[in-house]
Amino acid sequence: MAATKKPEVTTKTHIIVKGARVHNLKNIDVAIPQKKLTVITGLSGSGKSSLAFDTLFAEGQRRYVESLSSYARQFLGKLEKPDVDHIYGISPAIAIEQKVNTVNKRSTVGTSTEIYDYLKLLFARIGKTYSPVSGEIVKRDTLNDVVNWLNKNENGTKTFLITTIYFEDRKPAKQLELLKQQGFTRLWLNNKVERIDKIDLKDLDKEKLDVLIDRFAIDKSDTDNLSRIYDSVETAFFEGKGICTVIADSNDKLITKNFSNKFELDGIEFHEPNVHFFSFNNPIGACKTCDGYGSVIGIDEDLVMPNKSLSVYEDAIVCWKGEKMQAWKDDFIMQSTKFDFPIHKPIYDLTPKQYRLLWEGNKYFKGLNEFFKMVEGESYKIQYRVMLSRYRGKTTCSDCKGTRLRKDANYVKIDNHTITDLVLMPISKLNNYFNSLKKALNKEDTEIANRLLIELSSRVGFLNNVGLGYLTLNRLSSTLSGGESQRINLATSLGSSLVGSMYVLDEPSIGLHSKDTEQLIGVLKTLRDIGNTVLIVEHDEDIIKAADEIIDLGPEAGHLGGELVFQGSYQELVKSDASLTANYFSGKEKIEVPQTRRKWNKYIEILGARENNLKGVDVKFPLHTLSVITGVSGSGKSSLVKNCLLPSLKKMFDGYNEQSGSIDKISGDIKSITGVEFINQNPIGKSSRSNPVTYVKAYDEIRSLFSSQKLAKARGLKPSHFSFNVDGGRCDACKGEGEITVEMQFMSDIHLKCEDCKGARFKNEILEIKFHGKHISNILDLTIDEAILFFEESGDKIADKIVQKLLPLQEVGLGYVHLGQSSSTLSGGEAQRVKLASFLGKRDNNNLLFIFDEPTTGLHFHDIKKLLKAFNALIAIGHSIIVIEHNLDVVKCADWVIDLGPDGGENGGYLLFEGIPEELTKCKGSFTGKYLKEKL
Incomplete structure (x- = not known):
């Protein structure tokens, strides 16, 4: 490290950590500057989250709980103090993690950021009600x-x-x-x-x-x-x-x-605007048809017209087929000349008015709505009931058009816009609307709305600045990715303008294109400049460069990590050779560009993809190669791969009818693959007991190994006694969890160590069975690296089987993970690599198509190198890989790149480029090409 003079470390200027030993931290001392932007980096599993979340945030949360009254504390149990000697100068802590927290079907981007609350208030205070009859103001x-x-x-x-x-x-x-x-x-x-x-x-x-x-x-x-x-x-x-x-x-x-x-006009009595009138979570404001959910069980338009590339004449409307129902189609075709309907035009080329006419009908013919009313009327006959069930599904509510609000809430307008107009507007446009609204209002309304408009402008501005300008306020929270969810939480925290706090962020750059990362850095600096300490666990090069202080943990992962290998500025890091991070920045280590790109002749092709913002694109996905789909956030990558390609293939291979996105046709060499596997960042198991060793089926062998020991046989213990999922051998108090969870009303849940088994998960008589000096709980505490070494040295036949099942986990860079580590503590990227390892371990099915959703999440440069090696291993045994990714190190190693853009939301959804990475750098309209040039 360069010997520059460091400022004096005191509790007024720094958060001082003495002797941190949480997880794999090796008794480290570290001083983190306050009111600065500090990045903690290092290999996956080097101890970054242990320091940031399990030590600093945990202690901040514990001190907050300690400050509550003794009455409140008696309901909380005793929070474990992190394994650390002292922490001085710590502020109240706020953690923003990359979990999609909500499962609430009513939660939207607008409600979770509190923007909708201010919007309701604005319309209740200054909204004017207009009569739908005369258009006059009601007062x-x-x-x-x-x-x-x-x-x-x-x-x-x-x-x-x-x-x-x-x-x-x-x-x-x-x-x-x-x-x-x-x-x-x-x-x-x-x-x-x-x-x-x-x-x-x-x-x-x-x-x-x-x-x-x-x-x-x-x-x-x-x-x-x-x-x-x-x-x-x-x-x-x-x-x-x-x-x-x-x-x-x-x-x-x-x-x-x-x-x-x-409050009436034109003979209609109107509801006077108030806050509840605009709330779809309140019986007063919710749409009366769908109760504020936005969708109802009804006739699913996509099931009635599954192939929208066909015309009405070519039987696009599948319920008008067959001997009897054909009469409806024939009647429509005969009558269509009277109102000039294009019967030979594909459904997706019809204007909204023509499409609506198909459903609503006119004076010459009865539409599809009337047809299904007829079917319902005949539903006492079995064949009609069968027919109805075939076309039923979740459909957008016809009354509120999916906006969840009662109809008459849209009679209230501000500057000629209803509240529905605003929640359906992309956030980037909403930003401009609020700025122009201040000029459009009269003096009286400005006085009433001024404070609300300041809040709305700043909150919408923050969402725009964290790269989410392409979302709408009506978008369901449950459909957001982990990165989007985290950036929404970040924008909400900025909106609440807390000062003097410590923010701990977990890789906020996830899911962000290099173009959007620049805006994000601006936001993080704003958070710091208003007087907060910002602590980020991060691998992104641009964010590391922007940090005031870099803390690098390592040198390796797991038991070989947990040491402070470097602390200082970016300039000092580049000159240092103390760590792997430094070596990648200085160029001593790098991810090499492949010498040759794989050639291909087999492919799957999607024609006319129009899901969400896609503009009818035709895309070829090569097989037996590494293909990368890239583009700025919101450009349509997920719409193309997760909503169009994946469901269409799943339907062919698995036969179940998950609704696929709007496409004309899928074709190509589909028969040359045997199945499709989507590997995302969702946890590997829904239960808190699921863990890597159960997922790769190695735990079955471990249980067999313990039940074959002499003492186990003498006691009549079966493999099931060594399972923490069923009664028998597991601890009865914590049901094999090792900890008791206390649910909190206004804070994250608290996990306390089980007092009966002291976290060992099993009864004492089970722990008396040992293999080479270790009982089952000791084995679960080993890291994968340690376990492979331990079982290899034991020389047992069953132990060899265990090693074979654990090796793929080591190959994908998860050697630092503990065998019994709960899947809920694994990051999205780690969960994804456990799934990848489970496929590397299987050799029986060699022609799968793998689709990965941002697999570099949570990965250090060194781990990305390992990941690419694992990808190459999959392709070598005959698989094909498609990756949705922004990481330029992965893009530069691809055999084929598909770039969407040029921007997010309405301005995205075009196919900018298909080809090899070298050619992408020459593509003028592509942001990816611009940033990739430096890497190549």
């Missing part, structure tokens, strides 16, 4: 409106204040008697005032009476007269149930004006 008349109209008349004008009262079930004589008792003495009859006691009942209207509430002459200077008028108008509104009439006698000409304090 109540107030007492002031009536008095202001009166004051427009000249002084001395005779004025009559009248209320209409309906008889309801009373007889006229009874009603008049009642009015007299209430103190009313006159009626307005035939345009003049008549006394009630002098009226002939024959002259009365059969339904109603116009009662004179008051009469007066206008005198604008008389304040007593004015207060009397206010009282009278209030009485008139009360007696007339919200409606009153004013008649002014101006020069013997009667001028009549009606006033209503009801």
Whole structure:
């Protein structure tokens, strides 16, 4: 390390960690500068998360819990103190991890960022309701409106204040008697005032009476007269149930004006805007048809017209096939000349109006909606019930069009936009809308909305800055990737403007193209500049370069890691040769570009992909090669691969009907592959007990090994006694988990070590069975590297089988992971590599197509090298690989690159380039090509 003079380390300027020993940390001391951007880097498994999350964040959370009252603490149990001697100068900690946290079907980008809460408030405060009939603004008349109209008349004008009262079930004589008792003495009859006691009942209207509430002459200077008028108008509104009439006698000409304090217009009574009126999570605002879910069980348009490249004439509408139902199609074709419908045009080329006409029909023919009503009407017959079930599925709610809000919420507008318009607008456009809205509002509305608009602009701006401008506020949270989810949490934290906190982030660059990483760095620096300590676990080169301080852990992973190998600036790191990270930055180590690219002649082709933002692209995916799909965030990579290619192939191989995205056709050499495997970053098991060793089926052999020991046989113990998934040998208190989970209301759940088995997971009599001095719990505590060494040295036949099953895990760079490590503690990238290892271990099926979703997540340069080696090993035994990836080291090693773009959202979805990486650098419109040039 260069010997530059370091600033003095004190608890005011640094967070000081003394003797950290969590997981594989080797008693390290480290000082992290406060209010700075610090990156912790190193190989996967070198101890980065152990230092950042399990030591610093855990201690921050523990101290917060300790600060609560003793009453609150009794419900929390005792939080374990991290295995560390001392930590000084720590601030309240906030962890932003890359987990898609929500399973809530109602949670959207708008609700999870709190932007929708401010939007509801904005529409409730300054939204104007417009009648759908006349387009006029709906508003109540107030007492002031009536008095202001009166004051427009000249002084001395005779004025009559009248209320209409309906008889309801009373007889006229009874009603008049009642009015007299209430103190009313006159009626307005035939345009003049008549006394009630002098009226002939024959002259009365059969339904109603116009009662004179008051009469007066206008005198604008008389304040007593004015207060009397206010009282009278209030009485008139009360007696007339919200409606009153004013008649002014101006020069013997009667001028009549009606006033209503009801919220109505054109004969329709409207709901007055309030916050709940715009909330789809509230019974008041939720769409009445779908209860605020946006979808209902109905007729699925994609099942009715599965192949949208066919025309109506070519039987695109599959329910109009067959002897009987063909009559509907024939009738439609006969009638189509009358309204000029293009029966030979493919469905996807129809205009929205023509497509709607197919469903809704017109005066010449009954549409598909009418057809299915007919089928439902006949559903007492079995064949019709079968037919209905064939076309049923989750469909967009026809009432709210998937926006989840009640219809009349869209009568409320601000600057000619409804709340639905805004939630369906890409965030990048929404940003411009709020900026222009400030100028468009009048003075009164600006005063009311100013604070809300500041919040909305800043929060939407943050989402835009973390590279999520292509999303809409209506997008479901559960459909976001881990990286998107983390960046939304980051933007939300920025929006809440906390100061003096410690933010711990887990690889925020995941899923980001190099173009978007630049914006992200700006956001992280903003978080630092407002006075927070920002601590990032990261491998991305650009973020490491932007850091104020770099902490490099290593030198290797697992038990060979956990040491502080370097701390300093980027300039110092490049000159150092203390670690693998330094060697990759200085160029001593590098990921080599392949000498030759694999040639191919077999491929799978997708024609006319139009899912989400794809613009009808035709793409070839080569087989028996490494193909990489790249492009900026939101350019359509996932839509093409996960929504179009994958479901279409799954349907062919597995036969189950997962809805595939909108494509014309899939063709090519599909028969030359035997199946398709999608390997994403979802956990390897839903249970907290699932772990790498059970996933690769090595635990079955380990249990057999222990049950074959002499003492186990003598006690009659079977392999199942050594399982923590079934009763028998496992600890009864924690059910083989090793820890008890305490669910927290407002914080992350707390995990406490089981007091019965002390975390060993098994009963004592099971732990007495040993193999070469280790019991089953000791074996689960070994890392994969240690376990391979241990079993190899034992020389046992069953142990050799265990080694064979563990070797693929070592090959993909997971040697540092513990055998019994819960799958919930594995990062997305680690889970993905466990799945990859399980396939490397199988040699029986050699023609699979593997689709990987960002496999470099959480990987150091050195691990990427290992991953590429594992990819090459898969291709060597006959498999094909397609990878969705931004990492340029993977892109440069590809045999074939497919680049989508040029931007995200509406401006994406075009095929910019297909070919080898060298040619991509010459592609002008491609951001990937621009950044790849430096790598090649």
